[in-house]
């Protein structure tokens with residue numbers, strides 16, 4: 001089969017390889033679509049904590065098993081530890097991830113554990129369905145934020161994941177607003193914002209939020225958010241920080257004096273993938289507006305710099321190489 005393999009940082013090439021045999025309780029999924037994530041672009045230049053080379057990247061996968069369409073929960077967990085048993089398999093200490101520890105979705109086929117397959121209704125197109133994984137991660141952040149119906153929620157970053165989070169929050173009866181400092185990004189997502197009625201928060205003094213989540217890696221989000229939370233409010237660390245520049249004791253004292261809560265969110269569970277598929281099936285046309293375009297496997301290396309720059313929305317690899325949707 002054809003696949004794109006990352007050999008060393010900066011070197012990703014299209015190769016023909018033979019797929020190894022699936023082991024017990026594993027199966028071969030014929031890939032139709034795989035979305036390109038900023039993590040893929042980051043590992044291409046600088047590696048990643050969980051990456052072992054050489055590797056076929058890609059963890060936002062949709063494919064066919066016979067006539068049934070599936071997306072893939074990209075983890076492999078032990079199924080026996082405390083975290084797995086309480087339904088938090090994303091926190092399993094033995095967790096291995098497709099596209100990081102195991103070969104992923106920039107290929108014609110992938111070997112996956114049978115239990116990681118999440119069925120997709122036939123009418124939901126594969127190029128939309130493959131975005132279930134980032135949406136599920138956004139759902140995980142909202143789950144960590146606690147009870148959200150009726151709550152005011154401030155999300156930092158109007159990238160696709162921040163906007164997915166706002167869309168899911170809206171569906172759960174919360175009142176989301178999004179902070180985005182790049183006017184270009186607001187412009188490019190204007191169709192999505194119009195369709196969903198999600199508001200960009202332009203008032204830096206507005207401070208009546210129950211919850212805040214960072215969907216952008218700058219420490220500015222954390223610094224800006226804490227003072228804007230109501231006393232007793234909650235901040236969810238969804239995006240890891242690239243630097244912790246300027247985070248002073250004063251900021252931690254906000255947590256102390258106003259009894260704020262800070263929680264983390266990382267990855268997603270199978271149950272959240274299921275819910276994500278249902279949301280995508282209700283809103284395919286909204287989600288479509290966040291896709292830049294479909295590309296073929298061999299185009300991936302050429303768009304990675306753009307993805308890395310944070311200026312792209314989402315590119316989706318159409319594995320048959322067709323650009324039709």
Ligand SMILES: [Zn+2]
Nearest residue numbers: 037039060134
């Ligand atoms: Zn991703």
Ligand SMILES: [Zn+2]
Nearest residue numbers: 078081084092
């Ligand atoms: Zn486990």
